[in-house]
Amino acid sequence: MVARQEIQENGVAEMMNAYVVTEKEHGEVLEVPIPILRDDEVLLEVKAAGLCGTDTHIYQGEYFSEFPLVPGHEFAGVIASAGKNVSRFEAGERVTADPNVACGYCSYCQESMENFCRNFQGVGVTRDGAFAQFVAVPQQCVFPIGDLPFDEAAFIEPLACVVYGQKRARPPIGASVLVVGAGAIGQLHIQLAKRNGAAAVAALDTDSEALKLASSLGADHCLENSPEGREELARRYPDGFSMVIDCTGIPEVVETLPAWVRPGGSLLVFGVCPENSRMTVNPFDIFRRDLTIIGSFALKKTFPEALALLQSGDIAVKPLVSRRLDLEAVPQTLAAYAAGDLKGKSLLIF
Ligand SMILES: [Zn+2]
Ligand SMILES: [Zn+2]
Structure with missing residues (x-):
């Protein structure tokens, strides 16, 4: 597996397209560097990402995000590369990730209240997310999805x-x-x-x-x-x-x-x-x-249950998709949600 941070450290800038909220109520598709991985992170090539009400709140500056930010916290894709401490994933493996990154050592984490982690990071909320060709996530947040289609796997987070x-x-x-x-x-x-x-x-x-x-x-x-x-x-x-x-x-x-x-x-x-x-x-x-x-705030270690429910076919998610978008359509789509002109679930598909 090629570690992308090594490529970058060697001075070859690898760029990707991402939707970036640059300031309150302004977002655009920009060419930005592919995230540099930490040793315990993996890089996902994004295949599907859901737009949700939280993204609209972020765009409107009504959430605790700071700009510039790449939103996108409901996603699935394939492993593109991995940091040097990651051994459990293979390049090309189909995965999703829990966007809620808990530190594991603060007093709330010690009490199994990870959704109140004092050092909480949210992929697509406080750190760059999946409205991009690639997203970096810590390995402890990553879940293999088997052959579950990517567009369905993008619903694991909301489920x-x-x-x-x-x-x-x-x-x-x-x-x-x-x-x-x-x-x-x-x-x-x-x-x-x-x-x-x-x-x-x-x-x-x-x-x-x-x-x-x-x-x-x-x-x-x-x-x-x-x-x-x-x-x-x-x-x-x-x-x-x-x-x-x-x-x-x-x-x-x-x-x-x-x-x-x-x-x-x-x-x-x-x-x-x-x-x-x-x-x-x-x-x-x-x-x-x-x-x-x-x-009920966010989620707490409920990715396995949600994944199992989707894999069982007992919870239908495909009928919930109102429209499928490419990255270029994200700016106008989020602006339309913010203006109250759009309803229904949009999925970004790569
Ligand atoms: Zn959401
Ligand atoms: Zn914590």
Whole structure:
């Protein structure tokens, strides 16, 4: 295997194309150096990368990223080269990587709370990511994907977040679950809830196409988030739901959700609301009805479960892809998401 850092150290600049956010609300495709590997890192040649809401937040300067940055934290590809301490991968091996790099030695890591690592690095968040021909990742984050297609493997990261969320707030067996927001994440929650013991899953969204898709992926009742839709939902589920999952990240929507939780049930706050947003809750209601409000940040060692679920074919992800892009189309696509002009999941394909 040729170690690329050696080539670079010998003075031959190897360049690649990457989408770079150079400043808040400005990104372009630039020719940049291929990442220089540390001894414990591998270089992946990216084959597929998902665009997600977090990328839009990063682009808009609403996340803790610093610029310039190559975003892209949902990806799969092949091993191109490896640092000198890496022996477990072969060039050409098909892999994905957990973008959350934990240090392993801080007090949170020592408590197995790696998603709160004090020295956290996020590939595509705090260090360069996969909207590029190549991305460097530490070897401990890399997972072989076997023959899982690259476009499906790009969903392992978001599915791993969903798996983590439903491990934090597991639907009781036979439960009724309401998923609010039927974007890609909502569709994953719907499918996982059905396989995680829920007897009935309902979906609310404002987009009729998303509701049709939710229905085809196993949601039992798909209703428009309108006064009429909510009225029908209340008629079908007069006691409310054992578990309500927000996948909208809209504070005004989240605020309405405790009312849908049945006594003893839980609200999983999964969608990413703006950092400084506020909502009001009725503390008496939480007290009187034994409600639980649960957060779920990123993922924690749930890549193996997500990979297994995709390999089993039990969770469908191909229908969640609204469009496939090449690198040149990323600038206008992220700008359109930021402007609110675009919905659905986009996949960058090399
Ligand atoms: Zn994401
Ligand atoms: Zn740590």
